[in-house]
Amino acid sequence: MAPADHIGQRGGAKISFLLMVLVLGSLGFTGYKVVPVYFANYQFQDAVQDESRFALTGYPKKSTEDIREDIWKKVQELEIPAKRDDIRVVVSEGKVDIGLDYSVPIDLKVYQFTLQFHPHADNHTI
Numbered sequence: 001m002a003p004a005d006h007i008g009q010r011g012g013a014k015i016s017f018l019l020m021v022l023v024l025g026s027l028g029f030t031g032y033k034v035v036p037v038y039f040a041n042y043q044f045q046d047a048v049q050d051e052s053r054f055a056l057t058g059y060p061k062k063s064t065e066d067i068r069e070d071i072w073k074k075v076q077e078l079e080i081p082a083k084r085d086d087i088r089v090v091v092s093e094g095k096v097d098i099g100l101d102y103s104v105p106i107d108l109k110v111y112q113f114t115l116q117f118h119p120h121a122d123n124h125t126i
Helices: 003-009 012-054 064-077
Strands: 088-092 095-099 102-107 112-117 120-122
Touching: 012 064, 012 095, 012 102, 012 112, 012 120, 064 088, 064 095
Parallel strands: none
Antiparallel strands: 088 095, 095 120, 102 112
């Protein structure tokens, strides 16, 4: 091949590499922003399920406010953007129902969106 044959190919590898780095960097940044939010929701859902299962097993049985306070502590621990009054706790006839709706705004600098979460658990029998 003569040197003139390579003229159209110069810099092609550099541009491909830069595009690949840009795409991978964008994916990494998005993951950095989004994954912790989903992980916190997973941990919170697990805590809500545990609370609903075991809220009425101890002595003395927990009141609605005791359950709400336990859930509120978990909300604060996981830094979930919710208010204490948003936590729904219903205790009736040996059944416990706990829920919370919250949203987390995600800012990716060039795109903003909101993730909606609706963790819920109860101790109803199947």
